[in-house]
Amino acid sequence: MARPTPTARRTSAFPYLLVLPAVLLFAAFVVAPGGYALLLSFQRRKVNGGLLGGGTHTVFAGLANYRDVLGDSELWSGVVRMLLLGAITVPATVLLALLFAVLLDIEGTRLRRVTRLTIFLPYAVPGVIASLMWGFLYLPATSPIGGDRVDFFGQVAVYFSVGNVAVWGAVGFNMIVIYTALRALPAELYESARLDGASEWQIIRRIKVPMVMPAVVMCTLFTVLAALQVFNEPNTLKPLSNAVSSTWVPLMKIYDDAFGNSDIYSAAATSVVLTAAALLVSFGTARLIQSRVQQEAA
Amino acid sequence: MSVIPRRRRAAGAAALAAGLLLAVAACGGGGSGTTAKGGDTKAGTGTGGKVTLTFWDWDPNIDKVVAKWNAGHPGIQVKLSNPAGGDQLVAKMITAHEAKNGPDIAKVEYQSLPALVSKGVVADITDYTKDTVTKYDQATLKSTVFQGKVYGIPQDVAPLMLFYRADLFAKYGLTVPKTWDDFAATAKALRAKAPSAYLTNFDAADPGWFTGLAQQAGANWWSTSGDSWKVDIADAPTKKVAGYWQQLVDGGSIAKNPSFSPQWNKQMNDGTLLTWISGAWAPAQLGGIAPATKGKWKVAQLPAWTAGDPTTGIWGGSATTVTSDSPHPEEAAEFASWLNTDDAAVTEQVKQINVYPAATAGRSLPVLQAAPAFFPNQPDFYAEVKKVAPSARSFPMWGPDVTVTFTGYTDGFAKALQSGGSFTAALDSMQSATLADMKKLGFTVG
Numbered sequence: 001m002a003r004p005t006p007t008a009r010r011t012s013a014f015p016y017l018l019v020l021p022a023v024l025l026f027a028a029f030v031v032a033p034g035g036y037a038l039l040l041s042f043q044r045r046k047v048n049g050g051l052l053g054g055g056t057h058t059v060f061a062g063l064a065n066y067r068d069v070l071g072d073s074e075l076w077s078g079v080v081r082m083l084l085l086g087a088i089t090v091p092a093t094v095l096l097a098l099l100f101a102v103l104l105d106i107e108g109t110r111l112r113r114v115t116r117l118t119i120f121l122p123y124a125v126p127g128v129i130a131s132l133m134w135g136f137l138y139l140p141a142t143s144p145i146g147g148d149r150v151d152f153f154g155q156v157a158v159y160f161s162v163g164n165v166a167v168w169g170a171v172g173f174n175m176i177v178i179y180t181a182l183r184a185l186p187a188e189l190y191e192s193a194r195l196d197g198a199s200e201w202q203i204i205r206r207i208k209v210p211m212v213m214p215a216v217v218m219c220t221l222f223t224v225l226a227a228l229q230v231f232n233e234p235n236t237l238k239p240l241s242n243a244v245s246s247t248w249v250p251l252m253k254i255y256d257d258a259f260g261n262s263d264i265y266s267a268a269a270t271s272v273v274l275t276a277a278a279l280l281v282s283f284g285t286a287r288l289i290q291s292r293v294q295q296e297a298a
Numbered sequence: 299m300s301v302i303p304r305r306r307r308a309a310g311a312a313a314l315a316a317g318l319l320l321a322v323a324a325c326g327g328g329g330s331g332t333t334a335k336g337g338d339t340k341a342g343t344g345t346g347g348k349v350t351l352t353f354w355d356w357d358p359n360i361d362k363v364v365a366k367w368n369a370g371h372p373g374i375q376v377k378l379s380n381p382a383g384g385d386q387l388v389a390k391m392i393t394a395h396e397a398k399n400g401p402d403i404a405k406v407e408y409q410s411l412p413a414l415v416s417k418g419v420v421a422d423i424t425d426y427t428k429d430t431v432t433k434y435d436q437a438t439l440k441s442t443v444f445q446g447k448v449y450g451i452p453q454d455v456a457p458l459m460l461f462y463r464a465d466l467f468a469k470y471g472l473t474v475p476k477t478w479d480d481f482a483a484t485a486k487a488l489r490a491k492a493p494s495a496y497l498t499n500f501d502a503a504d505p506g507w508f509t510g511l512a513q514q515a516g517a518n519w520w521s522t523s524g525d526s527w528k529v530d531i532a533d534a535p536t537k538k539v540a541g542y543w544q545q546l547v548d549g550g551s552i553a554k555n556p557s558f559s560p561q562w563n564k565q566m567n568d569g570t571l572l573t574w575i576s577g578a579w580a581p582a583q584l585g586g587i588a589p590a591t592k593g594k595w596k597v598a599q600l601p602a603w604t605a606g607d608p609t610t611g612i613w614g615g616s617a618t619t620v621t622s623d624s625p626h627p628e629e630a631a632e633f634a635s636w637l638n639t640d641d642a643a644v645t646e647q648v649k650q651i652n653v654y655p656a657a658t659a660g661r662s663l664p665v666l667q668a669a670p671a672f673f674p675n676q677p678d679f680y681a682e683v684k685k686v687a688p689s690a691r692s693f694p695m696w697g698p699d700v701t702v703t704f705t706g707y708t709d710g711f712a713k714a715l716q717s718g719g720s721f722t723a724a725l726d727s728m729q730s731a732t733l734a735d736m737k738k739l740g741f742t743v744g
Contacts, residue, residue: 044738045739046739046740047416047698047739047740047741049525049740050525051444051445051522051524051525051526051527051742052412052415052416052444052445052698053415053416053417053698053739053740053741054416054418055416055417055418056416056417056418056739135560136560139559139560139561140561141560141561141564141565141568141570142560142561142564155716155717239503239556239558239559240556240559240560240561241555241556241559242502242503242554242555242556242711242712242713242715242716243712243716245708245709245712245713246705246708246709247709256705259386259389259393260385260389260701260705261699261701261702261705261735262389262392262417262701263735
């Protein structure tokens with residue numbers, strides 16, 4: 001956030017050259033498709049006429065797609081389901097990651113490397129594969145974990161079943177982030193704390209956790225963003241039961257509109273609305289965190 | 299994975315495609331990445347040049363049939379690819395058409411054809427098929443000829459039939475139900491005799507079988523007069539069918555988990571489920587679904603609403619179509635005609651894919667006297683199919699937005715099964731969603 005100084009003005013084009021690849025990629029794969037989606041969201045397809053339509057043409061639709069999207073109760077039900085799911089996955093992911101990181105960091109923990117790898121490994125399994133695998137574990141006919149007695153796809157249970165797959169896949173990555181932050185803390189802190197008579201638990205509560213808060217906050221932000229984009233897990237579990245509809249979460253509705261019903265225009269409008277909401281949420285969260293940090297610094 | 303049959307709607311692979319919010323909607327016009335078009339298509343417009351046609355088809359072993367054509371037609375070579383099956387191929391065809399890199403020829407299920415015609419994806423091939431159409435009866439042509447124009451060459455017809463485990467019926471002392479009343483009584487009787495077994499399951503995931511049952515009962519979800527459509531999904535016959543199955547589900551007489559899932563495969567394989575209401579193509583699928591049950595199934599007529607009535611519905615059945623992007627519609631139509639009306643080609647299809655041919659002459663081919671590989675115990679399999687094929691009825695026409703209706707089925711009925719709602723309410727929501735979509739697209743709805 002430094003103000004440009006006179007010397008900064010004289011710099012060559014070199015820095016621009018360095019950021020060019022990133023900017024080009026961002027323009028090609030985020031800005032351009034985003035702009036195209038925005039354009040599509042103001043259009044609509046109409047048939048040319050006759051019984052079978054005789055081909056189609058696109059017309060300018062103004063805000064009609066947005067009106068339809070915002071008035072669609074299925075989208076809002078999807079948003080509610082997404083939030084319910086997020087209310088499970090976000091705290092579970094972050095707290096478990098923090099717990100595992102702290103446990104691994106305790107001096108004298110044995111089999112540290114193996115345990116760390118074991119917790120991290122699910123992150124390397126693609127979401128679709130993980131969901132299929134968990135699907136087999138949940139289904140009564142194939143379940144080795146009591147699926148014949150517990151209905152993993154019950155009305156309430158389904159949120160935990162879907163959430164479980166997401167948490168299982170995400171904890172490892174977040175644990176590594178927090179664990180790395182813990183390892184970076186100077187050992188002298190613990191020494192002096194011990195000299196002052198602090199127990200291991202007190203060190204964790206009073207020193208370790210507060211000092212890795214920035215890492216925890218970052219993990220929370222990542223997990224919130226992942227929760228807004230939840231798609232793979234419910235979409236893969238959908239054909240296994242009656243519990244997940246084709247519009248279960250907003251991204252599934254977008255996918256179904258675009259590729260199931262070939263209504264790319266409604267899908268674009270929903271995408272724009274969702275992107276705006278996601279940006280708002282992440283900016284809001286970032287601002288909140290920033291002001292907290294500034295308060296603490298002051 | 300071999301456990302996932304071709305008809306399954308939401309394949310996991312498709313899920314990989316959509317990660318980013320915007321990318322999902324924005325890549326629609328950008329092509330599907332399947333641009334396997336022959337490089338020399340533009341060059342070979344003259345009669346002397348070699349023409350290469352691309353062909354999208356998901357039938358297992360169709361490559362063996364295509365190889366036969368390629369051997370006999372050095373001037374018109376067909377290149378096969380299998381980018382997806384069923385409804386997913388329809389989605390791919392639409393995106394490929396937008397990007398102008400679609401195939402020349404594609405397999406399309408009957409219910410998707412009006413939608414593809416309305417979007418201008420499939421070409422009118424009336425001029426190239428004057429001879430070919432004489433090889434079909436009028437009832438079959440109704441599925442591919444709209445307002446006098448030919449949009450595809452029928453490949454197979456798939457009357458809805460009752461597939462049952464002959465061994466288990468004998469074991470439990472059950473007789474094959476002839477009417478739906480018998481069917482309900484049998485379902486109940488079985489529960490008493492074998493508490494872990496069910497006569498069948500109510501599948502909310504794939505609408506094909508339910509649509510066929512509605513057709514059997516006399517439903518007309520879509521009909522036309524002139525240029526205007528009539529949509530009547532919650533009509534009296536459909537409500538009768540829905541009410542019948544609601545009773546079976548509520549009474550606990552049948553299972554209610556979706557078909558084409560690992561759970562269902564296991565139930566079909568281990569004898570938990572005793573019947574499958576399915577299209578005549580079932581033998582080719584059963585091998586993958588329940589490999590341990592070879593030789594244990596038999597086919598019978600679908601139970602009737604009034605005893606002795608042979609009327610049934612259909613589930614699936616496909617046509618070979620030529621796309622409007624093809625620079626060689628004439629050659630493409632020639633291949634489509636050969637594939638579905640040439641005796642050698644149809645014989646190969648029956649052998650390899652277990653289709654029940656749509657062409658009139660195809661139904662009398664000697665190859666149909668042999669049983670499908672999975673049904674060695676029933677040599678008269680095709681004779682049974684032939685008996686009901688003439689009385690299989692479809693809707694007067696499939697609507698131009700069937701996917702919306704089918705999504706409505708899946709979501710509506712799954713919700714009813716999950717939370718104990720009513721099937722009739724699901725029909726009403728299918729009706730209103732379909733109507734709204736057609737109006738939005740600008741069709742005339744009367």
